[in-house]
Amino acid sequence: MNEKFFDLKKEKQDRMINGAMKVFALNGFARASTDEMVKEAGVSKGLWFHYFDNKIGLYTFVVDYAIKYVNMEMSAGFSAESNDFFDTTLAIEKVKMSVRRSYPYVPLFLTSLDKETNEEALEAVGEYIALYRERIRSIYEQVDRSEFAPFVDERIFDMTVAFTMKGILEEEYAKETFDERSYMGRVKVFLNQMKEMSKVQ
Amino acid sequence: MNEKFFDLKKEKQDRMINGAMKVFALNGFARASTDEMVKEAGVSKGLWFHYFDNKIGLYTFVVDYAIKYVNMEMSAGFSAESNDFFDTTLAIEKVKMSVRRSYPYVPLFLTSLDKETNEEALEAVGEYIALYRERIRSIYEQVDRSEFAPFVDERIFDMTVAFTMKGILEEEYAKETFDERSYMGRVKVFLNQMKEMSKVQ
Amino acid sequence: MNEKFFDLKKEKQDRMINGAMKVFALNGFARASTDEMVKEAGVSKGLWFHYFDNKIGLYTFVVDYAIKYVNMEMSAGFSAESNDFFDTTLAIEKVKMSVRRSYPYVPLFLTSLDKETNEEALEAVGEYIALYRERIRSIYEQVDRSEFAPFVDERIFDMTVAFTMKGILEEEYAKETFDERSYMGRVKVFLNQMKEMSKVQ
Amino acid sequence: MNEKFFDLKKEKQDRMINGAMKVFALNGFARASTDEMVKEAGVSKGLWFHYFDNKIGLYTFVVDYAIKYVNMEMSAGFSAESNDFFDTTLAIEKVKMSVRRSYPYVPLFLTSLDKETNEEALEAVGEYIALYRERIRSIYEQVDRSEFAPFVDERIFDMTVAFTMKGILEEEYAKETFDERSYMGRVKVFLNQMKEMSKVQ
DNA sequence: AATGAATGAGGCTTCATTCAT
DNA sequence: AATGAATGAAGCCTCATTCAT
Numbered sequence: 001m002n003e004k005f006f007d008l009k010k011e012k013q014d015r016m017i018n019g020a021m022k023v024f025a026l027n028g029f030a031r032a033s034t035d036e037m038v039k040e041a042g043v044s045k046g047l048w049f050h051y052f053d054n055k056i057g058l059y060t061f062v063v064d065y066a067i068k069y070v071n072m073e074m075s076a077g078f079s080a081e082s083n084d085f086f087d088t089t090l091a092i093e094k095v096k097m098s099v100r101r102s103y104p105y106v107p108l109f110l111t112s113l114d115k116e117t118n119e120e121a122l123e124a125v126g127e128y129i130a131l132y133r134e135r136i137r138s139i140y141e142q143v144d145r146s147e148f149a150p151f152v153d154e155r156i157f158d159m160t161v162a163f164t165m166k167g168i169l170e171e172e173y174a175k176e177t178f179d180e181r182s183y184m185g186r187v188k189v190f191l192n193q194m195k196e197m198s199k200v201q
Numbered sequence: 202m203n204e205k206f207f208d209l210k211k212e213k214q215d216r217m218i219n220g221a222m223k224v225f226a227l228n229g230f231a232r233a234s235t236d237e238m239v240k241e242a243g244v245s246k247g248l249w250f251h252y253f254d255n256k257i258g259l260y261t262f263v264v265d266y267a268i269k270y271v272n273m274e275m276s277a278g279f280s281a282e283s284n285d286f287f288d289t290t291l292a293i294e295k296v297k298m299s300v301r302r303s304y305p306y307v308p309l310f311l312t313s314l315d316k317e318t319n320e321e322a323l324e325a326v327g328e329y330i331a332l333y334r335e336r337i338r339s340i341y342e343q344v345d346r347s348e349f350a351p352f353v354d355e356r357i358f359d360m361t362v363a364f365t366m367k368g369i370l371e372e373e374y375a376k377e378t379f380d381e382r383s384y385m386g387r388v389k390v391f392l393n394q395m396k397e398m399s400k401v402q
Numbered sequence: 403m404n405e406k407f408f409d410l411k412k413e414k415q416d417r418m419i420n421g422a423m424k425v426f427a428l429n430g431f432a433r434a435s436t437d438e439m440v441k442e443a444g445v446s447k448g449l450w451f452h453y454f455d456n457k458i459g460l461y462t463f464v465v466d467y468a469i470k471y472v473n474m475e476m477s478a479g480f481s482a483e484s485n486d487f488f489d490t491t492l493a494i495e496k497v498k499m500s501v502r503r504s505y506p507y508v509p510l511f512l513t514s515l516d517k518e519t520n521e522e523a524l525e526a527v528g529e530y531i532a533l534y535r536e537r538i539r540s541i542y543e544q545v546d547r548s549e550f551a552p553f554v555d556e557r558i559f560d561m562t563v564a565f566t567m568k569g570i571l572e573e574e575y576a577k578e579t580f581d582e583r584s585y586m587g588r589v590k591v592f593l594n595q596m597k598e599m600s601k602v603q
Numbered sequence: 604m605n606e607k608f609f610d611l612k613k614e615k616q617d618r619m620i621n622g623a624m625k626v627f628a629l630n631g632f633a634r635a636s637t638d639e640m641v642k643e644a645g646v647s648k649g650l651w652f653h654y655f656d657n658k659i660g661l662y663t664f665v666v667d668y669a670i671k672y673v674n675m676e677m678s679a680g681f682s683a684e685s686n687d688f689f690d691t692t693l694a695i696e697k698v699k700m701s702v703r704r705s706y707p708y709v710p711l712f713l714t715s716l717d718k719e720t721n722e723e724a725l726e727a728v729g730e731y732i733a734l735y736r737e738r739i740r741s742i743y744e745q746v747d748r749s750e751f752a753p754f755v756d757e758r759i760f761d762m763t764v765a766f767t768m769k770g771i772l773e774e775e776y777a778k779e780t781f782d783e784r785s786y787m788g789r790v791k792v793f794l795n796q797m798k799e800m801s802k803v804q
Numbered sequence: 805a806a807t808g809a810a811t812g813a814g815g816c817t818t819c820a821t822t823c824a825t
Numbered sequence: 826a827a828t829g830a831a832t833g834a835a836g837c838c839t840c841a842t843t844c845a846t
Contacts, residue, residue, distance in 0.1 A: 004805090026318070031232045034841060044807045049842065115316070115371075117227055151397040156390060163368030164361045189357060196352045197398035205829085235816065245832045250817060252830095406826090428720070433634040436820060446828045451821065517718070517773075519629055553799040558792060565770030566763045591759060598754045599800035607808085637837060647811045652838060654809095 001061050005051040015041045016048070018103055020062045025109035025173075029059055029121035056124050063113065063125045066106045067132045073099050074135070085143045086191045089161060092139070093187055097180055108173045111166050149200045157198065164190060202262050206252040216242045217249075219304060221263045226310040226374075230260055230322035257325050264314065264326045267307045268333045274300050275336070286344045287392045290362065293340070294388050298381050309374045312367055350401045358399065365391060403463050407453040417443045418450070420505055422464045427511040427575075431461055431523035458526050465515065465527045468508045469534045475501050476537070487545045488593045491563065494541070495589055499582055510575045513568050551602045559600060566592060604664050608654040618644045619651070621706060623665045628712040628776075632662055632724035659727050666716065666728045669709045670735045676702050677738070688746045689794045692764065695742070696790050700783055711776045714769055752803045760801065767793060 005013065019041030023032045034055065038045045052058035073095050096107045113129055116122055145154060165187060172183045206214065220241030224233045235256065239246045253259035274296050297308045314330055317323055346355065366388060373384045407415065421443030425434045436457065440447050454460035475497050498509045515531055518524055547556060567589060574585045608616065622643030626635045637658065641648050655661035676698050699710045716732055719725055748757065768790060775786045 031229070046807055055841065151394065153394055156394050160361060160365045163365040167364030193354055193357050201402045247832055256816065448828055457820065553796065555796055558796050562763060562767045566766040569766030595756055595759050603804045649811055658837065
């Protein structure tokens, strides 16, 4: 990419980033249309390719940017009241929602990365994603699971939570407009039930 | 479509069906390429359009076929040893795996329908899918949940199971080759844990 | 072509010939669709190519056939009551109409040859057409023009008649169904006026 | 269509318009190939669809353009020295020839519209053509026919002139290159003869 | 910096023609 | 003799990318 991108007015940068994320998130790499991004961002087609060599370059940039931003917000705003599993999970979701206020499609975009099947895209972006996953993993490493019943296998449990929350997120984004309250409500109800089910009784 | 399709040698029919399912499942309707299907099936491009009027016609056919086949296998082979929730769920997965032996991409293809965003495709196929979902729902209606602890909300529980199993399936299909043993192993372990967690203790 | 074509039942031969003529006449060589001919004639696609090597071979055959048939009918049925220009012209039209009863599209088909722009088609068929035109010309050579006013140039006059009658024919074929009475009526009225205008007064 | 088309260099606009007209005029709507137009005009295939949504949109535009241009030239340059039928007809032909110097295929293209059979094309373009025909008709309404002999039926006479001149035009266009002098020569000779034949003697 | 005109490969579909039965 | 399944080149159109301004 062309580093001069960052000399643009912040507002224009963000319009471009949001346009790209939205279209990538909703369509995946291969089906994402540059024309649609152009319309979404209100910027000329030529400009995209002035700053980003090609579609894959843009994709790489946007993935990187999204992850960096989430990491930043985590470092800054992350504050699980405790290191309880559920508090932690909820805190991560709160971070996502806060990111969403600046970059509305980051949560869906990150989630969409799992679905990506285009080999070129995966090649270019695999490492970034691994880093992000590692970050999340490391947070969970420090989580206190002492209240979990002995029959609860950590990996299965985490997988269950991850897949389900991803499902809820996608369903909420599939609605006309994303409703943060509705989303967080469903997440809390879900986590509560998982808490009840997992604890020693 | 041209009904003469069914006069073709079964093996050729299946090559075409499998080719179409694979490419649709992996790419979604809009991005699925007829050229790729043609290569997968080892037939000429012209032949597709000899039997199927157009892409949407082919899609409709394949969705219909997949669902009919699963329904058939369910009617024939479905045998939950009991009407226990977990036995039932496992029995459904066994049906999917048995279908998979004839049509390797049916399970992923059915799952992929949830992601479909193309309006034309949804229009054409919405009804079939609704029927399939209704069938699944009606099975779960007769399930015995008496052993569930009182704090287990049925809808949240089912959603959790559904999203997680979909996640496992997609992960397994993302591997080089789908390994039925690996998949069923993970499913069983998951369901066992959910059983432990949900029952009165 | 394969001469065994003539061993087919006459009725089938004619169905094929008429189908081809109709589609060629209405669409020109290049745009004429074999599928349409197949439907028109109720004969399988393979059969066309069994008897005629390719589209151009079929075209050649049909042009040849149409011209031969018209020539035959002329030799047989042609009987201008006199060698007056207008009687002769009318007699030719009567021949066309009689041909039309066996091969409904022959008159339009012959006319359509003038519009043909496809080089390959013209190449293949130019000679036949020249023969036909020569035949017509030779008939007119023997026509008595003694009643024409001196200012009437033979070539211009003939051209005027030819173009106008072609125009009338095409207009009549453009109607839902060709109405012989309507056509002959218009022709007679036209010729009468030309007669009035051309004679010494 | 994309109105930006008119911002292109006039020369390029005209190359595209002429390419389209030529191919449409010679082949009719359905058989006209965009590839051929592209080659004629020396521009890329993509560009056509940048300016014109699709083939029918291009066709509509070109018909409209041709008619507008002829109308304009008529308003500007039309000057029958008298309202005599033959002077008027000749004046119209002069207008066509003047248009031809900028857009060589307009006269043939307009003539070809009568042959058009494609329903979609007729639907899109019927109104424009009707307007053009009405314009021509209204000119002839004011023509003085007082010198016509009483046996001359106006409608038959006009039809004769129209069909014959169309025939001459098509013959001239069928030659290697259109020769204006040859064309106008034939037209004049033809009209003179018609004049002689139609007047009271 | 910014635009959008311009390109051409690739996508879906049609159609003349071939071939197995 | 007869069928129609099968092929692939060509048709219309889209879209990522380049380039002149």
